[in-house]
Amino acid sequence: MNVAVQLIGLDWGTSSLRAYLYDVDGNVVSTRQHAWGIRQLPEGSFSAALRAITTGWPPCIILAAGMVGSRQGWQEVPYVEVPADINVIAKGVMRNNACARHDMWIAPGLLQDSPANVMRGEETQIIGALSQQSEHRANVRFVLPGTHSKWVTVSDGRIAAFDTIMTGEIYALLMKHSILGAGMSVEDPQPVPNDAFLRGLHSARESGAAGAFSRLFSSRALMLNNQLDADDVPEFLSGLLIGEEFRIALVRDGGDSSVPLCLIGDLSLCNRYAVAATYFGYASPAIIGDAAAQGLWQLASAAGLHSHAKTYDFFGIDA
Amino acid sequence: MNVAVQLIGLDWGTSSLRAYLYDVDGNVVSTRQHAWGIRQLPEGSFSAALRAITTGWPPCIILAAGMVGSRQGWQEVPYVEVPADINVIAKGVMRNNACARHDMWIAPGLLQDSPANVMRGEETQIIGALSQQSEHRANVRFVLPGTHSKWVTVSDGRIAAFDTIMTGEIYALLMKHSILGAGMSVEDPQPVPNDAFLRGLHSARESGAAGAFSRLFSSRALMLNNQLDADDVPEFLSGLLIGEEFRIALVRDGGDSSVPLCLIGDLSLCNRYAVAATYFGYASPAIIGDAAAQGLWQLASAAGLHSHAKTYDFFGIDA
Structure with a gap:
């Protein structure tokens, strides 16, 4: 070369x-x-x-x-x-x-x-994503999942506003240090979310205005009550916390899920968020691997x- | 003897x-x-x-x-x-x-x-509290603040329903292990909540249906932006998380803050919750030290x- x-x-x-x-x-x-x-x-x-x-x-x-x-x-x-x-x-x-x-x-x-x-x-990363398909994405919500997930509103090509949700960090803290993760494997969630992930999404959506913070302890209660396998707790929590991001987003959007979303980041994590997006009524988002x-x-x-x-x-x- | x-x-x-x-x-x-x-x-x-x-x-x-x-x-x-x-x-x-x-x-x-x-x-503890003033407390919400705060609805002298909010555990995790507590003292909050605690309560109340989970990162952003002293972060987070408990309670109560509350537990923690209760429009709750x-x-x-x-x-x- x-x-x-x-x-x-x-x-x-x-x-x-x-x-x-x-x-x-x-x-x-x-x-x-x-x-x-x-x-x-x-x-x-x-x-x-x-x-x-x-x-x-x-x-x-x-x-x-x-x-x-x-x-x-x-x-x-x-x-x-x-x-x-x-x-x-x-x-x-x-x-x-x-x-x-x-x-x-x-x-x-x-x-x-x-x-x-x-x-x-x-x-x-958003500048990079916009340069790839500038017209299509002049007005869009970029979601960058991770330790501190960012939800970024781009309006007429400008970054107009953004939120940070500490999903990844809270998930890691709960799995490593809390009673919810006691005795659990600290491996990352599986690349393909399973039914327990969907149950977590469901629980977040059903939590309504009270929010998923009010449901965190339920993963332990469900397990003690033999309604949730211990092995499924990590997926359930992943669904509950990612679901909370989308619940919050829907509140911000006044319940209107027609806002176009675009995911940027790690592909398996983005896949997880894409499942959550459609579960919460958003159109299937575009995914950009590395911008x-x-x-x-x-x-x-x-x-x-x-x-x-x-x-x-x-x-x-x-x- | x-x-x-x-x-x-x-x-x-x-x-x-x-x-x-x-x-x-x-x-x-x-x-x-x-x-x-x-x-x-x-x-x-x-x-x-x-x-x-x-x-x-x-x-x-x-x-x-x-x-x-x-x-x-x-x-x-x-x-x-x-x-x-x-x-x-x-x-x-x-x-x-x-x-x-x-x-x-x-x-x-x-x-x-x-x-x-x-x-x-x-x-x-609730049985003990009820035995002390059974008539007065036949219909009441008991709040037991702590690692896993309990909100317990007593109706006609029976424990009818309850919620668990992991406030104390989340607070400890954030202070000890998260970026929000990085470099902070891990001491417990002061017995008398200060203005930063009230700012946290305010932020939780203002978060509306999105909830305090959407505001967690703001304690870091406010600090980086010189709007919050690093020393005040623990009190701000304490207010934000305890405020979230009361925000959730108000959602459960359909916005009706006339529900009588009664606090059971550590007195300095109960004092903190009593401040939050009145901030969220509830009548000043009774406090029971050890039931x-x-x-x-x-x-x-x-x-x-x-x-x-x-x-x-x-x-x-x-x-």
Whole structure:
């Protein structure tokens, strides 16, 4: 392989680091991934992680998005307030002066004043998703399931508002540390949700305005009462908590499930959310696997980084 | 001291063991308490805990209530289904055949089929509270705040229905293990709730049908946005989660806050709930500190244990 490359993009979150090497047209030439999130750095050092993940790559200009720009990150980059489109976000991109070896830039996160909310990294994925099918998705609700699920309203191509629901973190806490998960396997749920997942969705929907928080203990009561197998508790809880996200969404939408949804993220998790979406009356959502690579390229372009990027030859097979 | 005694009552929960020695009129002559809950027994043995907590007491007949009768307890005692009054519950009291040294009996827990729910120990506290002011509380909602808060509807002197909200456990999980509590002190909240607690209550009330689960992440966003001191996060979360209990209660009550409430439990926690009650429009609730001792005596009476209890002389000062 011998291609002209000019940008490295980093999707640098709490628990993982992904690196993309782009050719001059924005095609991803090489991808690397490691568990070097900002909380688990090699030798405790951001520069060590960056050096390791880019070994053998040319010294391109770098754009990073995600928790790397947070207060606990490499260099804090102030939030940009919503509503914001790609150009407003691009104006918030800052040079990382703490990085001596590279010409490195960091994307800002987004802030919503009321209700108070923040994100770092998801905005770049949404930019990527919008660039893929901009017309279709000018007005859409993006759902990014995960530790802190984001529900993001895009209106006329701008990120207008967003919610954060701590579904993934609450699920993990309950399974690892609570009485509900006592003695249970801490494995992730199965890729294909089963009937217990549907029972959890049902319970969340039936909880009405009281909400799934009022039903959490029922998974234990059902089990003690021999109405739920202990093995099915993880799926039931997964359904109850994901169902709660959709119950909340329906409240926000005034009960109107005609809002188009688009899922971004891990495919098996997105599949789970797609089942929940149709269960709650939404149309089957589009699923986008990884939008960060496209988003980083688009954001670098809007921030003018390409204009002073040097071009390098990239030889050889990626390690 | 030289009195005639005839019953030992045990309030034996997950994390603590309380023992009461009664005279022949049901007055508590002596009280002991230890952290020997069923999950932290001395030498891993129920009988060792019982022997230690009753050292020096006469070999009276014993009635125990709480998790000691659960599947993880000393001997499982089947649940009694609601609605149930003291006589129905008393019929479920079983002899503990696993205890060789004592004539020991264990109270059953209560089970609600739909929505699925269980309790063990709280029913005995409610029996005690009802015996104290039976007329006044024949129709009342008892609230027992704690790890798994119980909201118990008493109608015509019977326990008719109940909810469990995992407020205390969720609070502890969030403070100890989640991003919201990262770097925070794990101390319990202050005895007197402050303004941040009221902000949390307010946020729960304002969350409407979406519920406080949709607002959990806001404590972090407010902090990052310099609208909430890091020191105030524990109080804010306490208010948000306790407020969620009252938001749920109002939904269950169809928005009618004229339902009389009565709090049973730890006084500083009950004070916190009393503040929340009035914030959500309920009349200031009565507070009962410890109703278990009275409940055990009443339940022993209804179960006919007194009729074949022997009387012993109890000399000397309690250890």
